[in-house]
Amino acid sequence: MSIFVDENTKVIYQGLTGSQGSYYGRLNAEYGTQVVAGTHPKKAGSDVDGVPIYANVAEAVAATGATASCIFIPAPGVKGAVMEAAEGGVEFIVAITEGVPAHDEAYFFNDLKRNFPNVRLLGPNCPGIISPGKCNIGITAGHIAKEGGPVGIVSRSGTLTYQALYELKQKDIGVTTCVGIGGDPVPGTSFIDCLEAFEADPDTKAVMMIGEIGGSAEEEAAEFIKNHMTKPVSSYIAGVTAPPGKKMGHAGAIVSGGKGTAAAKMEALADAGVAVGNNPTEAGELMAEIVANL
Amino acid sequence: MDLFEHQGKEFFAQFGMPVSPGEAAFSVDDAVAAAERLGTPVMVKAQVHTGGRGKAGGVKFAADIDSVREHAGNILGLDINGHIVQRLWIEKASDIAEEYYASFTLDRSAKKHLGMLSKEGGVEIETVAEENPDAIAKIWIDPVDGLTEAACRDWVAAANLPDAAVEGTVAIMHQLYAAYTEGDADLVEINPLILTPEGNVHVLDAKVTLDGNSEFRHDDYGQYDETQPRDEREEAAHAKGLQYVGLEGSVGVIANGAGLAMSTVDVVNQVGGSPANFLDIGGGANADVMAGALEVINNDPNVKSIFINIFGGITRGEEVANGILEAMERVEIDSPIVIRLDGTNADEGREILRPKLNDKLMMEETMLDAARKSVELAS
Numbered sequence: 160m161s162i163f164v165d166e167n168t169k170v171i172y173q174g175l176t177g178s179q180g181s182y183y184g185r186l187n188a189e190y191g192t193q194v195v196a197g198t199h200p201k202k203a204g205s206d207v208d209g210v211p212i213y214a215n216v217a218e219a220v221a222a223t224g225a226t227a228s229c230i231f232i233p234a235p236g237v238k239g240a241v242m243e244a245a246e247g248g249v250e251f252i253v254a255i256t257e258g259v260p261a262h263d264e265a266y267f268f269n270d271l272k273r274n275f276p277n278v279r280l281l282g283p284n285c286p287g288i289i290s291p292g293k294c295n296i297g298i299t300a301g302h303i304a305k306e307g308g309p310v311g312i313v314s315r316s317g318t319l320t321y322q323a324l325y326e327l328k329q330k331d332i333g334v335t336t337c338v339g340i341g342g343d344p345v346p347g348t349s350f351i352d353c354l355e356a357f358e359a360d361p362d363t364k365a366v367m368m369i370g371e372i373g374g375s376a377e378e379e380a381a382e383f384i385k386n387h388m389t390k391p392v393s394s395y396i397a398g399v400t401a402p403p404g405k406k407m408g409h410a411g412a413i414v415s416g417g418k419g420t421a422a423a424k425m426e427a428l429a430d431a432g433v434a435v436g437n438n439p440t441e442a443g444e445l446m447a448e449i450v451a452n453l
Numbered sequence: 454m455d456l457f458e459h460q461g462k463e464f465f466a467q468f469g470m471p472v473s474p475g476e477a478a479f480s481v482d483d484a485v486a487a488a489e490r491l492g493t494p495v496m497v498k499a500q501v502h503t504g505g506r507g508k509a510g511g512v513k514f515a516a517d518i519d520s521v522r523e524h525a526g527n528i529l530g531l532d533i534n535g536h537i538v539q540r541l542w543i544e545k546a547s548d549i550a551e552e553y554y555a556s557f558t559l560d561r562s563a564k565k566h567l568g569m570l571s572k573e574g575g576v577e578i579e580t581v582a583e584e585n586p587d588a589i590a591k592i593w594i595d596p597v598d599g600l601t602e603a604a605c606r607d608w609v610a611a612a613n614l615p616d617a618a619v620e621g622t623v624a625i626m627h628q629l630y631a632a633y634t635e636g637d638a639d640l641v642e643i644n645p646l647i648l649t650p651e652g653n654v655h656v657l658d659a660k661v662t663l664d665g666n667s668e669f670r671h672d673d674y675g676q677y678d679e680t681q682p683r684d685e686r687e688e689a690a691h692a693k694g695l696q697y698v699g700l701e702g703s704v705g706v707i708a709n710g711a712g713l714a715m716s717t718v719d720v721v722n723q724v725g726g727s728p729a730n731f732l733d734i735g736g737g738a739n740a741d742v743m744a745g746a747l748e749v750i751n752n753d754p755n756v757k758s759i760f761i762n763i764f765g766g767i768t769r770g771e772e773v774a775n776g777i778l779e780a781m782e783r784v785e786i787d788s789p790i791v792i793r794l795d796g797t798n799a800d801e802g803r804e805i806l807r808p809k810l811n812d813k814l815m816m817e818e819t820m821l822d823a824a825r826k827s828v829e830l831a832s
Contacts, residue, residue: 186767234666235670259666260637260664261637261664262596262667265564265565265596266597268564269565269595269596270597273597298766298767300767300796302797303766303796303797315712316710316711316715317712318708318710318711318712318713318766319712319713319716321764321796322713322764325764325796344561345559345561371715372715374561374562375561375562376561376562379562395716397712397713397716397719398715398716398718398719399722399723400718400719400722400723400728437719437723438716438723438820438821439716439820440819440820
């Protein structure tokens, strides 16, 4: 099994007519993803590589029965695109676009939570989601992942997500689902959402979690792992020796309450029983040991 | 993007907030002329992107023009936490009865906006938070609702300000929230917000960080981009559109993706070296971007070796290899380069590089080995 998506997931691409959207839409379709529709307000009736274009998400859902949407719209239009997808009736929205203003993200996160509580948003600024062999929505190169299981991956960083998939494939370890939640301030889907889903997924036996400095999402995940996870977890936090990235002034320092450094995150995770590696290779080796002992 | 205090005040003024009249000055003569126009007494304030100005002697009261001359001379060129003062803000001095603190920022954990208000302003708010957390009134705001009148009044009441300050503070908190949301700020902070002896609430300082991602809907934000503090290397990288942060070490680092770039800096440190920079060239690794990155790193006199760490995802290994070779033809590189190429079609890419390898261009299979090699070459 996989989480959030599977081989039956029908996907609409908002922005399929653009250069990024058409490129990755085609790669996703070649991988085997059910790419059933694109949207463009002025290009309804046309097609991209045989995939029909509808005027909006609601019409695309009505015509195809799609349940997911993938957004390749430029940053200024993402807020509108996310709400259009939710109002159009999809249950799962993947926003790949980077550079979305934080105030837009905070707004649509809360709008979805209140008015569309059953809709899951992944991203923005994320590589997407891949369930190897079944479905690939986003910009991950499909062939760097081995299908099957028993590992689930959740990551805040794009290239490190690929690195993790690749390290496991080199060790002949399969992946049930790999979720890139993105590194923006208000991610639609959190580490905890993914950990919860992996814990409930019978085919996922262990989880690899890749974090980054900043914020307190990793600390919150550690708390969740400690209290709710029975499955083993390995982890790596990027930025152990990085200079402080974004200075948020005094108010920001208080919000984080001393959290946010790699050391604090690694300590919280280790304290929750997670096998913490010092680099991606080490985290991969730790996962190989975990898998060997399952 | 961090704003200077005076830019922050001009930004606040656009939302109707009461700030003092003042002028920016870049020399002692400028400062004196500004003070003559404003009329003494004035405050002479260092404009730097760092806190602790007062303690460092960067904020002075000047009763007359002679003092303006003296203080401006002392403050210009002053080193405050590594920031050299190059501009001043000359502002009409205010009488202060009480000092408060106010701010809005995003609480990433709650995924809501967080407002903080305290009657203990004018001091470091971290200290207040630690020693007397109850003195900070907090409000979490759902962006869909915004800051309602009732919620704002309850919040200000919770801060226990004297009656004379309540109405003025409520009004300014609405304006501050508008500046924060409509202005797409990551942080707006006033410390101190003052009550004058006449009973007026007034903005005496401004700390503003704007979200660079929102530039597309704010035509005037380019002016702030120009005043961001960058060293020479960072300026050159910024001009080329590269994500670059200068560090102190001797191993130049080029990687694709922010996570991998951070991870590369980590690994160089872990094997006993010290990175000269963080540089993310983004998803692809074409010759243009690679040449620009190599040029920036090559111009850094501290660099003794260069570690190129590329993971091919969609971009195939042979494209990466050809990009590196083409870039090396365009830029003459002084330091030896160590390449680690992995991911999609890594073998094909390595085959392209192999015949070109020599003591100036080396290749290692893993990230750790490549880090060790580049550190060895730099020492």
